[in-house]
Amino acid sequence: MTGDTHDHGHDHGDRPVLTYADDSVHDRNETGHFELLTDALKELSIEKGLVTATEVREYVDFFDSRGTEKGAEIIAKAWTDPAYKDRLLADGTAAAAELDIPMAGAELVVVENTDSVHNVIVCTLCSCYPRTILGLPPDWYKSKSYRSRTVNEPRAVLTEFGTELPDGVALRVHDSNADMRYLVLPKRPAGTEDWPEERLRELVTRDSMIGVAPARDPA
Amino acid sequence: MTGAALDPPGYAAGDAVRVTLTWPPGHRRIPQYIRGKAGVIERYCGSFRNPEELAYGFDGLPERHLYRVRFRQAEVWDGYDGHPEDTIDLEIQEHWLSPAEGGA
Amino acid sequence: MPLERGQHDLGGLPGGPIDLEEHELLPWHKMISAVFTVMRLKGELTIDELRRCIEDVPPDIYDGGYYERWTIALTDLMVEKRLITRDEVDSKMAELRAAREAAE
Known part of the structure; x- marks a missing residue:
């Protein structure tokens, strides 16, 4: 029960600067505190005309549905179409954009794994990630350990x-610290030379496009 | 990439550069670990509104030139024990860079 | 030379093993992402402003989870930009809390 913590008499509505985060009247340990705060922000944003309920729902649906399929589509096409790979x-x-995949304001840089170079992506300052291509990032990508040690x-x-x-493979780390977003083009697995693009997509994992693992072994 | 007219980029791929070693307060996209380190321009990324201004509600104009700079890991970390060719790339705005010795 | 770094500036710090367990995103994680994204695309605020607010949350909030610090930072930013007031947030939360308790 924390509702009564809001029965405070003083008025802070005109306080010029914030730090809502410091406000001791908020019990952040109450069950569901962040859900409540999220709902409050959403409702207020709609009431103020900053967003519409439809727009918000569209993006919730987008985040619900967007996995790594678009990334796999890009990679499998690059594996089978040398001219596309060059453009990529x-x-x-x-x-x-050729595949109707938007970048939503950022730029995409694709880095290629070869027999002599392996690439891995991290964002040490926050958790920049190519969300329109890979969906929302996994917890480990956002973790302090991954961000600090990679x-x-x-x-x-x-x-x-x-x-x-x-031995002999050089490792290139990419700290995604500004306006670029990164996607690793993993090595095409051996033994897939006659595979069609659609089948190759199944070998392209999220982790292989971040660079922490190779593509799936078909064997 | 719109906005105020900009001088042409001051660096090109292969140029040796050093990141400014300074610690101004405010929102900066230059991690502490790379300040003061020398690397080589890998590519010019284009010009972008300045996040150091955008972060405080300003328009971020004029845009700033942005480069991907490649650093040798052995140069960045004392005692780095990986492959001698291991590198790390970051995006650095032109106003954080100055010319360094060497380059391609 | 002071080497003070922000709490968000993690590169090169010691860290433990990476927890590789995968977790489902909760509905409110997607909701706060959606609310922010729509406002960003409509030009109400920028990702740079949100990042700055995330960097400025108290350490216990910063360490308390990714979407938790996002939500607090977005609240701070919306109040700072006069899009909403603190009292409106308090009132709306009280209203939603009462509705939730009535439903239990």
């Missing part, structure tokens, strides 16, 4: 994902 590496944003001990981090790079 030269201008990821334009190549994604830049200075990336090989140890890859080991935790079960990924050991062969």
Whole structure:
């Protein structure tokens, strides 16, 4: 029961600056506090005409439905269409747009794994992630451990994902710290030379497009 | 990428650059670990509104040139023990860069 | 040279093993993402402003979870931009809390 904590007499409505976060009248440990706050922000935003209920619902549906399929589509096409792969590496944003995949204000950079180079993506400052391509990021991508350690001990981090790079492979870390978003083009698995694009998509995992793991082994 | 006219980019791929070693308060997109480090421009990314201004409700204009800069991991971290060719790339705005020795 | 860094600036800090467990997103995680995204696309606020507010939340909130700090920061930002007032948030939460308790 925390509703009575709001029966305080003083008026802080005109206080010029905020720090809602500091406000001791809010019991953040009450059950469902953040759901309540989220609902309050949504309702107020609608009442004030900042957003409409329909717009919000559309984006909830978008986040509900958007997984990694678009990323797999891009990667499988790059594996089977060399001209597309060239365009993808030269201008990821334009190549994604060819497949009707928007970048929503950011630019896409695609980095290619080869026999001599492996790429891995992190965002140390927040959790930048190509959301229109891969959906919302997994918890580990947002974790302090991943954000802190991937830049200075990336090989140890890859080991935790079960990924050991062969000797002689250089590791390129990309800290997604500004206006670019990154997608790894994993190596096409051996033994898939005659596979059609649709079947190849099934080998393209989320983790392989972040660079913490290779694409799925068809064997 | 719209906005006020901008000088042409001051750096090109292959140029050696150093990130400014300074600690101004405010919203900055330059992580602490890369300040003061030297690397090489990997590519020019275009010009973008300045997040240091956008973060406080200003329009972020004029836009700033943005580069991806590649750093050798051995240069960034004392005692880095991975492959000697291991690198880390970050996006750095032109006003955080100055010319460095070397380059391609 | 002071090496003070913001609580969000994590690169290179020591950290424990990465928790690889996958969790389903909760409905309110998607809801707060949607509310923010619609306002951002309509030009009411910018991602840079939200990031700055996230960087400024108290440490216990910062450490208390990704969507938790997002929600607090978005509240702070909307109040700062005079899109809503603190009293309106309090009243609306009280109303929603009462409705929830009545339904139990």
